[in-house]
Amino acid sequence: MNQMSETRKFTEDILATANAKSQTIITKAENERQQLLDEARKNINREAAEITRNAEADAEGVKRREISEVRHRVKLREELEKDKVLTDVLNETKKKVHEIVNDKNKYSAYLVRLVTDSIRQLGMQSVRVHLSAEDLKNIDITALVREVTSAVKTPTKIEVAKDPVTTSGGVVVSSPDDKIRIVNTFEQRFEALEPKLLIEAGRLLFRDYS
Amino acid sequence: MSGLEIVKIIVDSEKEAGNILVQAEARALEIRKQLDDIVLREREEKLSTAKREATSTVQKAEMQGKSEALQYEKESEIRIKVLIQNASAKKNSAVKALSDMILI
Numbered sequence A: 001m002n003q004m005s006e007t008r009k010f011t012e013d014i015l016a017t018a019n020a021k022s023q024t025i026i027t028k029a030e031n032e033r034q035q036l037l038d039e040a041r042k043n044i045n046r047e048a049a050e051i052t053r054n055a056e057a058d059a060e061g062v063k064r065r066e067i068s069e070v071r072h073r074v075k076l077r078e079e080l081e082k083d084k085v086l087t088d089v090l091n092e093t094k095k096k097v098h099e100i101v102n103d104k105n106k107y108s109a110y111l112v113r114l115v116t117d118s119i120r121q122l123g124m125q126s127v128r129v130h131l132s133a134e135d136l137k138n139i140d141i142t143a144l145v146r147e148v149t150s151a152v153k154t155p156t157k158i159e160v161a162k163d164p165v166t167t168s169g170g171v172v173v174s175s176p177d178d179k180i181r182i183v184n185t186f187e188q189r190f191e192a193l194e195p196k197l198l199i200e201a202g203r204l205l206f207r208d209y210s
Numbered sequence B: 001m002s003g004l005e006i007v008k009i010i011v012d013s014e015k016e017a018g019n020i021l022v023q024a025e026a027r028a029l030e031i032r033k034q035l036d037d038i039v040l041r042e043r044e045e046k047l048s049t050a051k052r053e054a055t056s057t058v059q060k061a062e063m064q065g066k067s068e069a070l071q072y073e074k075e076s077e078i079r080i081k082v083l084i085q086n087a088s089a090k091k092n093s094a095v096k097a098l099s100d101m102i103l104i
Helices: A002-102 A104-122 A133-138 A141-152 A186-209 B003-089 B091-102
Strands: A126-130 A157-160 A170-174 A181-185
Touching (some): A002 A104, A002 B003, A104 A126, A104 A170, A126 A141, A141 A157, A181 A186, A186 B003
Antiparallel strands (some): A126 A170, A170 A181
16 A cells, blocks of 8 residues: 555656646747747837838938929029010110110210220220211211310320221220220120129019019 | 556656657747747738838828929919019119110
8 A cells, every 4th residue: 555655656756747847848938939029029110110210211202302393393484484584674775775876966975985985995095986887877977086085185096997897886996907906886795794784684673582 | 566567657657757748849849830920920910011101101291292392383483473573563674774784
């Protein structure tokens, strides 16, 4: 009887030990799984966060691009409209300047100023004045020379060339040998002043909107 | 109980103990194997949700951008119209000023 009970106890111990070991193995496996799962979840969350971050950056870029495209388009349109007005104003200015030719008194006074300035720029005592064919026909040359001589205030020999220059108005003043020329025709003045005219026109027309 | 019977009982219980351990190892293996499936499923779910939300975020931003751009364009149209109207009103005085610059 005693022998049997000892044997049962012995076998019970063997099984209890096996069960305990079994539980340890399973618990260890579960713990490992949980640890690996936690690590994997961290990585998954990192990946998801990266996707979200990239999407936010993309979204910002998409939005910025939409607005920037329209801003660029609007800016071009604005420049185009401004350009039209500026071109129109410059063309009107050319017309208005050419109209002075029809007002004999105003135009003669203008030519006197122009020739006087040109002689001063040239700094010579003897000069040749070149006019357009129209001006040679319509302007009182004697009066022009007289008024210029008086305006220059230094003794200057003024000769008016008989050959006309091709221009719609204004004057070319040269040295007697024609080697040095001050060109003050309308066309040249427009060309020389165009950058300034554009700046001034822009200032006058759009100064409240710059 | 004879000695032989005792030895048999002990050998049987050792066998049973061995079986218990084998089963435990099999269960542990199964537990570890489950990990891959769980990770794969959770990753797929989480990333697919994130991608869906990302697409929606970008689409929303695009729509918002288009709407803001449209509003800006409308406002600019009006601003340019006013700008040109005001400039046109100043045209004659500008032509006079520019002519004066040319005519000294």
